[in-house]
Amino acid sequence: xxxxxxxxxxxxxxxxxxxxxxxxxxxxxxxxxxxxxxxxxxxxxxxxxxxxxxxxxxxxxxxxxxxxxxxxxxxxxxxxxxxxxxxxxxxxxxxxxxxxxxxxxxxxxxxxxxxxxxxxxxxxxxxxxxxxxxxxxxxxxxxxxxxxxxxxxxxxxxxxxxxxxxxxxxxxxxxxxxxxxxxxxxxxxxxxxxxxxxxxxxxxxxxxxxxxxxxxxxxxxxxxxxxxxxxxxxxxxxxxxxxxxxxxxxxxxxxxxxxxxxxxxxxxxxxxxxxxxxxxxxxxxxxxxxxxxxxxxxxxxxxxxxxxxxxxxxxxxxxxxxxxxxxxxxxxxxxxxxxxxxxxxxxxxxxxxxxxxxxxxxxxxxxxxxxxxxxxxxxxxxxxxxxxxxxxxxxxxxx
Amino acid sequence: xxxxxxxxxxxxxxxxxxxxxxxxxxxxxxxxxxxxxxxxxxxxxxxxxxxxxxxxxxxxxxxxxxxxxxxxxxxxxxxxxxxxxxxxxxxxxxxxxxxxxxxxxxxxxxxxxxxxxxxxxxxxxxxxxxxxxxxxxxxxxxxxxxxxxxxxxxxxxxxxxxxxxxxxxxxxxxxxxxxxxxxxxxxxxxxxxxxxxxxxxxxxxxxxxxxxxxxxxxxxxxxxxxxxxxxxxxxxxxxxxxxxxxxxxxxxxxxxxxxxxxxxxxxxxxxxxxxxxxxxxxxxxxxxxxxxxxxxxxxxxxxxxxxxxxxxxxxxxxxxxxxxxxxxxxx
Numbered sequence: 001x002x003x004x005x006x007x008x009x010x011x012x013x014x015x016x017x018x019x020x021x022x023x024x025x026x027x028x029x030x031x032x033x034x035x036x037x038x039x040x041x042x043x044x045x046x047x048x049x050x051x052x053x054x055x056x057x058x059x060x061x062x063x064x065x066x067x068x069x070x071x072x073x074x075x076x077x078x079x080x081x082x083x084x085x086x087x088x089x090x091x092x093x094x095x096x097x098x099x100x101x102x103x104x105x106x107x108x109x110x111x112x113x114x115x116x117x118x119x120x121x122x123x124x125x126x127x128x129x130x131x132x133x134x135x136x137x138x139x140x141x142x143x144x145x146x147x148x149x150x151x152x153x154x155x156x157x158x159x160x161x162x163x164x165x166x167x168x169x170x171x172x173x174x175x176x177x178x179x180x181x182x183x184x185x186x187x188x189x190x191x192x193x194x195x196x197x198x199x200x201x202x203x204x205x206x207x208x209x210x211x212x213x214x215x216x217x218x219x220x221x222x223x224x225x226x227x228x229x230x231x232x233x234x235x236x237x238x239x240x241x242x243x244x245x246x247x248x249x250x251x252x253x254x255x256x257x258x259x260x261x262x263x264x265x266x267x268x269x270x271x272x273x274x275x276x277x278x279x280x281x282x283x284x285x286x287x288x289x290x291x292x293x294x295x296x297x298x299x300x301x302x303x304x305x306x307x308x309x310x311x312x313x314x315x316x317x318x319x320x321x322x323x324x325x326x327x328x329x330x331x332x333x334x335x336x337x338x339x340x341x342x343x344x345x346x347x348x349x350x351x352x353x354x355x356x357x358x359x360x361x362x363x364x365x366x367x368x369x370x371x372x373x374x375x376x377x378x379x380x381x382x383x384x385x386x387x388x389x390x391x392x393x394x395x396x397x398x399x
Numbered sequence: 400x401x402x403x404x405x406x407x408x409x410x411x412x413x414x415x416x417x418x419x420x421x422x423x424x425x426x427x428x429x430x431x432x433x434x435x436x437x438x439x440x441x442x443x444x445x446x447x448x449x450x451x452x453x454x455x456x457x458x459x460x461x462x463x464x465x466x467x468x469x470x471x472x473x474x475x476x477x478x479x480x481x482x483x484x485x486x487x488x489x490x491x492x493x494x495x496x497x498x499x500x501x502x503x504x505x506x507x508x509x510x511x512x513x514x515x516x517x518x519x520x521x522x523x524x525x526x527x528x529x530x531x532x533x534x535x536x537x538x539x540x541x542x543x544x545x546x547x548x549x550x551x552x553x554x555x556x557x558x559x560x561x562x563x564x565x566x567x568x569x570x571x572x573x574x575x576x577x578x579x580x581x582x583x584x585x586x587x588x589x590x591x592x593x594x595x596x597x598x599x600x601x602x603x604x605x606x607x608x609x610x611x612x613x614x615x616x617x618x619x620x621x622x623x624x625x626x627x628x629x630x631x632x633x634x635x636x637x638x639x640x641x642x643x644x645x646x647x648x649x650x651x652x653x654x655x656x657x658x659x660x661x662x663x664x665x666x667x668x669x670x671x672x673x674x675x676x677x678x679x680x681x682x683x684x685x686x687x688x689x690x691x692x693x694x695x696x697x698x699x700x701x702x703x704x705x706x707x708x709x710x711x712x713x714x715x716x717x718x719x720x721x722x723x724x725x726x727x728x729x730x
Contacts, residue, residue, distance in 0.1 A: 103504075110507055130468060132476075133469070166458060166461055323506035324502050
């Protein structure tokens with residue numbers, strides 16, 4: 001994708017904040033990757049490195065009252081909305097001070113107060129939810145807009161067609177934004193989508209599309225801002241295709257056999273962060289030394305986040321059942337299945353049983369943890385392929 | 400009290416809650432202009448308008464997912480799916496999203512969503528329209544699962560479901576829509592979740608009936624009393640999550656025998672779960688193995704004679720009850 005026609009710079013303090021936030025996301029993701037190699041982070045870890053302009057350029061087109069919703073690649077989306085890096089890192093570390101108290105992990109960030117409506121682990125799962133949030137805004141007569149981001153792979157899910165159709169039919173204030181990073185996991189765009197001009201994929205559903213250069217924060221911002229305000233005004237959805245590239249693998253254990261080093265190198269030369277920084281210096285909005293200062297500040301902030309996350313405790317076993325349900329007055333008997341053994345009839349009922357059920361958890365948990373440590377690896381398929389070789393990664397990281 | 404059909408009781412619950420709470424809104428296929436595939440929502444579009452009663456395209460997963468998003472941001476959506484069989488198209492939004500969002504996002508968001516749908520065989524709708532799938536939803540933590548068997552419960556439980564803060568899978572039964580019964584007029588007639596209904600008292604054998612099978616169980620109990628001198632206690636759990644195991648166990652401790660009747664498949668079914676719980680918690684009180692009467696382990700056939708024998712009827716329930724008493728009975 002050729003570089004777009006240069007867009008005018010915003011006010012210096014705005015431009016600076018965009019660069020700072022993109023840099024923070026980059027440094028955060030790098031440290032997350034390192035922490036993963038050190039086994040501080042488990043599960044899957046999907047990094048946004050290379051895609052920072054799509055995150056900052058789009059989110060900065062929103063008002064604080066607008067909603068942002070994204071995918072399993074969502075650390076940057078929480079950060080751009082203002083979730084403290086400490087809470088995002090603590091979530092990755094599985095600690096109590098994580099933004100979801102360690103229950104969601106990398107793929108399920110969420111910050112209701114900042115109207116970041118979540119990372120979702122199911123490809124395409126967030127589109128209907130985005131339409132529902134927009135329905136809520138519309139129903140309440142509020143002029144909020146929902147910005148729904150998803151990947152090129154999600155554009156093949158049934159929810160894509162269903163959600164775009166419904167949003168157009170009901171004139172819902174939602175901007176659908178496909179972050180086209182060229183691959184649905186390891187399957188190239190041309191191998192997974194019959195229509196590769198993704199901005200056109202909503203046309204038959206009544207949703208016009210537009211494209212932006214996802215490697216350029218200015219172009220992304222300009223296109224998304226125009227779309228958001230148009231949707232706010234006209235009360236009908238739009239589709240944006242942000243063309244970008246992830247510099248790292250799909251997740252941490254991705255041998256990247258589906259693309260060439262040359263291709264990755266070519267895209268890296270368009271790295272959105274130095275490109276934007278150099279332009280700010282060239283146009284006199286930043287002194288050359290300030291680039292280093294911004295980078296150093298981001299690194300320091302991420303250092304603090306790692307320190308915070310590492311110091312935060314793991315959840316106690318008695319937190320296992322918390323928030324499975326909103327416990328009101330009426331429900332009882334939630335834990336009847338857990339309250340087996342010597343406990344008899346009385347154990348199944350009442351919220352008292354929440355506490356009594358929890359008495360038994362430490363032992364269950366210990367058993368589960370022990371089983372995990374013995375290396376019971378899920379086998380086969382995507383999961384098997386994605387399982388990281390921690391030892392190799394630790395060696396690579398010098399750990 | 401007024402005599403009402405089950406479908407009218409459901410419609411009354413919806414109407415009352417729509418009037419009571421501006422946040423309540425309905426979405427579903429053919430619920431508006433058509434009046435609902437089973438006429439539950441008949442007249443609601445006329446009274447409440449297109450903003451609150453919305454006909455949707457045939458897009459089950461997205462209808463439910465929109466309900467999730469709307470519920471997370473302050474509405475109390477009631478989604479109607481035409482049958483529970485079609486809810487499988489929405490399984491991702493129900494199981495991966497609605498049930499998990501409160502938990503996986505650390506308690507920040509709530510999903511006060513009701514997904515209503517009927518189930519059940521008997522109308523020759525064949526393999527894709529006839530099954531009872533409550534066991535599938537019973538499996539999932541984070542969901543509430545309600546299955547009313549009477550008009551009064553249909554109204555009171557639907558109102559409770561709409562007012563609850565959790566996602567509720569609300570399972571109606573196609574064969575019960577026309578059933579009549581006394582229904583309280585009280586607009587605050589709420590049936591508490593997690594409290595079983597003892598449909599008939601008796602000391603000889605406990606019969607637990609799920610959904611429509613509570614009605615079948617009651618008929619079987621009448622036959623047991625009239626023809627065999629056996630007094631059965633019939634329990635309708637009403638909600639499977641939460642489950643009023645206390646009431647079931649107390650009955651089993653009294654009768655020392657238990658039959659569980661459900662229309663769904665036997666393996667991994669409601670009865671399998673209940674039998675395990677009873678075995679774990681009341682083994683010493685049992686004088687006979689727990690008996691299950693279930694739907695046949697096949698896709699529901701179309702042809703009437705085959706369909707008839709593919710789900711439970713009163714004689715099988717009578718036979719199972721007699722078996723726990725050591726009678727050969729009809730078996």
